[in-house]
Structure formats: structure tokens, C-alpha cells
Amino acid sequence: MKILVTGALGQLGSELIPSLGERYGFDSILATDVREGNLKGVRMVKMDVTSLDSLKKLIRDEGIEEVFHLAAILSANGEKNPDLAYSVNMNGTWNILAASRDNDVKKVIIPSTIGVFGPDTPKKMVPPETIIRPRTMYGITKLASEFLGQYFSDRFGLDCRGLRFPGLISYSSPPGGGTTDYSIEMIMAAARGQSYQCFLKEDARLPMMYMPDAISSLISLSEADPKSLKRRMDYHVSAFSFTPGELYAELRKRRPEFTVTFKPDYRQEIADQWPESLDVSESARDWGFSPAYGFSSMIDDMLKHIS
Ligand SMILES: NC(=O)c1ccc[n+]([C@@H]2O[C@H](COP(=O)([O-])OP(=O)(O)OC[C@H]3O[C@@H](n4cnc5c(N)ncnc54)[C@H](O)[C@@H]3O)[C@@H](O)[C@H]2O)c1
Secondary structure: EEEEEEEOOOHHHHHHHHHHHHHOHHHHHEEEEEEOOOOOOEEEEEEEOOOOHHHHHHHHOOOEEEEOOOOOOOOOHHHHHHHHHHHHHHHHHHHHHHHHHHHOOEEEEEEEEHHHHHOOOOOOOEEEOOOOOOOHHHHHHHHHHHHHHHHHHHHOOOOEEEEEEEEEOOOOOOOOOOOOOHHHHHHHHHHHOOEEEEOOOOOEEEEEEEHHHHHHHHHHHHOHHHHHOOOOEEOOOOOOOEOHHHHHHHHHHOOOOOOOEEEEEEHHHHHHOOOEOOHHHHHHHHHHHOOOOHHHHHHHHHHHHHO
């Protein structure tokens, strides 16, 4: 199997690629990103997903059979530059799907996000089917990407799969301009003996997940028997929910000298539109989603690795 990963240098890609390499062989992975960079053990090619012709050529020439499409502009950066977010998230996704359809790619995996929800969405234990009216460019383009994946599956028989991630917490590469980045920054500051100014309110509760569980959920969904999948692009995954205040309190138990001040900025308006928790029962039922890390074990593991 030959696997293409777009947005490979990002927070998710840089951790997905080692796992894919160990599972399927590093020779089978082609890592691409619009930025220059290297990832250990895999071939890296510079590739802009907004360029349909070069994408088609790459997929054809390399005999790509499966795509993990991770290239995106995330929520906070999307509000700073909505034109770019539209171009990368909408046109990039269309291009990936069209190039995959035209070159007999077997499967396309596209992560979605809690950013698809809007202020009308209920707050607690939100199921995949609910009121979904996003008001951010990130949310609008990611919801459209879910529909595009469904369309290409129904219309062209392309096996598209996707899940909605909550905020993802990891230590090995910097977060990519999302609203939940504060959690990583706060843990990093605590580990390094620095103080931290949080850009969300102390009581802004959001769903979250540790990166090892995000990686295993993407791989499990991609390997699931298609007959067991009742949904296509919008499976919910999440491991726990917390507020910045609760994270601060947990960090103070481990680093009593650590201090945080709260100064909410424009990202609080984005967080206000998102739910506090997700119903993940359909993912558990259809493809065995079961996160290994809880809130406390995630913090301990993050501190261990950063320290
Ligand atoms: N990180 C999270 O908390 C989170 C949460 C929910 C969903 N997601 C989803 O997961 C996926 C990956 O997110 P991430 O956290 O790794 O994001 P990231 O911002 O860290 O990485 C995205 C990568 O895409 C690349 N990119 C940007 N424009 C490109 C273009 N035109 N062509 C090719 N590459 C381009 C960037 O250089 C970057 O390396 C996205 O679809 C995102 O919506 C992430």
C-alpha cells in the first residue's frame, strides 16, 4: 500500500507518520507539506494542496492508494486569514478528492473538528447529528469538507472516512493556530518553570484528547471493516473535557510555584461556539474507539516528556 499524507509537518502529521511507518513500512509513506522540512525515515515532497495539477500528477506518478488529508488552516488562524482558510480547506479538499477519484485511490481519510459546531449547538454530550451552524471560516470549510467526502463516496464510490477531533494535546511539535492551543502552551510553561497568560477564560470548558489516542483513532477508523461503519465523515472522538482553570489547578498540584493569568482574546469567541463534551458512543460501537489516556494521565505523560 502506498500512502500519501498532506500537511505532514503539522501537529498531527508529524506524529501520525511514525505510527504509519511502523505499521506499514516507512517506504510506503509519501509525506507532503507546503512548507520545507524533513521527517525521519520517510520521503518528503513539497506540495501545495491548492494546486490540482501537481496533486494529480503526484498521486498518479507515485501510485498512491490511500490518502490521509491533514493539510488545513486551523480555527484561530482561519479567523485571522479567512481567504487563505477558504482556499486551503475548501479547494484543497476538493482537489484531494478529485485527484483521488481520477487516479483510483482506494481510501481517503479526512479529520474534521468540533469547529463545525456553532452557537446553536447543544453544549453537553453532543452526538454527531445535532444543530450544526458554524460561524467561523474554519467551521464552515470543515463542515463542507465532511459533505464533500460523503458526496464523493455516494457519487463516485471513493471510500472516504472522517472523524471530528476535539482539541488535541501533544508535546513533540508546536500546535498549528487552534483555539485549544492554550492547553499545550500552559503545560509547556509549567514544565519549563515559566508563568503563563491564558487567552481563554478560566471556565471555558472544551472537549480534548491526547495525541496518542488521536493517532490510534485515525488508524483504527482507516482500518475498520466498511460494513461496520454506519457513518462516513463525522464520527465523534474525545477523551475528557476540562477548563483552563481545572488544568491550572492540576498543574499546581504537580508544580506548586506555577502561575497563570487569564486574559481572554478573540479566541474566546470561537470557544464560546463549541460544545463542552461529545457523545462518542457510535465510534465505540462501530470501530472500537476507546481512548487510553484520561485528564490526569495525559498531564503526567506530557510533563514527563517535556521535562
Ligand atoms: N490540532 C488539533 O487540535 C485539531 C483538532 C481538530 C481537528 N484537527 C484537524 O486535523 C488536521 C491536522 O491538523 P494539525 O493540528 O496537524 O494542523 P497544523 O496546522 O499543525 O498542520 C497543518 C499542516 O498543513 C500545512 N499546510 C497549510 N497549507 C497547506 C497547503 N496549501 N498545502 C499543503 N499543506 C499545507 C501546514 O504547513 C501544516 O504543516 C486538520 O484537518 C485539522 O482540521 C486538528
